[in-house]
Amino acid sequence: xxxxxxxxxxxxxxxxxxxxxxxxxxxxxxxxxxxxxxxxxxxxxxxxxxxxxxxxxxxxxxxxxxxxxxxxxxxxxxxxxxxxxxxxxxxxxxxxxxxxxxxxxxxxxxxxxxxxxxxxxxxxxxxxxxxxxxxxxxxxxxxxxxxxxxxxxxxxxxxxxxxxxxxxxxxxxxxxxxxxxxxxxxxxxxxxxxxxxxxxxxxxxxxxxxxxxxxxxxxxxxxxxxxxxxxxxxxxxxxx
Numbered sequence: 001x002x003x004x005x006x007x008x009x010x011x012x013x014x015x016x017x018x019x020x021x022x023x024x025x026x027x028x029x030x031x032x033x034x035x036x037x038x039x040x041x042x043x044x045x046x047x048x049x050x051x052x053x054x055x056x057x058x059x060x061x062x063x064x065x066x067x068x069x070x071x072x073x074x075x076x077x078x079x080x081x082x083x084x085x086x087x088x089x090x091x092x093x094x095x096x097x098x099x100x101x102x103x104x105x106x107x108x109x110x111x112x113x114x115x116x117x118x119x120x121x122x123x124x125x126x127x128x129x130x131x132x133x134x135x136x137x138x139x140x141x142x143x144x145x146x147x148x149x150x151x152x153x154x155x156x157x158x159x160x161x162x163x164x165x166x167x168x169x170x171x172x173x174x175x176x177x178x179x180x181x182x183x184x185x186x187x188x189x190x191x192x193x194x195x196x197x198x199x200x201x202x203x204x205x206x207x208x209x210x211x212x213x214x215x216x217x218x219x220x221x222x223x224x225x226x227x228x229x230x231x232x233x234x235x236x237x238x239x240x
Contacts, residue, residue: 003031066118135178
């Protein structure tokens with residue numbers, strides 16, 4: 001039986017593991033062509049080999065640093081080579097934490113350029129193709145840190161507050177073209193983020209598959225309606 005996304009092509013940034021991989025996996029299982037990207041060549045190739053076994057669509061693996069406009073341009077071209085572009089998921093992100101006076105300029109730039117500039121580059125390159133396609137989806141993976149500041153989070157908060165504002169303004173720019181934009185804002189997710197490792201002890205956290213399910217539900221949402229911001233939290237957060 002054909003998958004629900006057969007004939008569609010998606011880009012998922014930061015998709016060699018964690019949330020990005022789970023989203024790419026869910027799409028591949030439904031027959032989509034998927035462009036998977038990450039900064040680590042070995043990891044992205046390994047992810048693509050796993051995904052290639054799952055569905056009827058094609059999988060393209062690409063080393064991509066979203067801070068590089070050239071890398072992002074090549075990423076979008078890879079989607080076009082698979083047949084077009086219907087879905088862009090901006091998931092790549094980094095976190096650097098510490099008080100402002102202790103936060104290096106290099107770490108500040110790494111966070112802002114990855115979490116905010118990289119999303120702009122991907123959207124800037126993708127929107128003309130989505131317009132020609134007659135519409136599509138841009139899904140930005142934000143964070144509850146995009147509305148809740150915390151000590152030591154100046155760079156990360158700035159990037160995620162900015163991402164939310166960027167997403168909602170862009171949504172108003174492009175919805176008349178049939179392009180729907182949603183910013184998903186998770187709380188604690190059990191991933192490798194910030195050099196942590198997933199653990200069975202973190203079963204209280206949101207799981208990457210939960211975010212993937214949410215993305216798939218968005219893609220199946222009626223065309224006349226647009227969930228533009230979604231907050232998602234653990235049901236029973238761990239007591240401190």
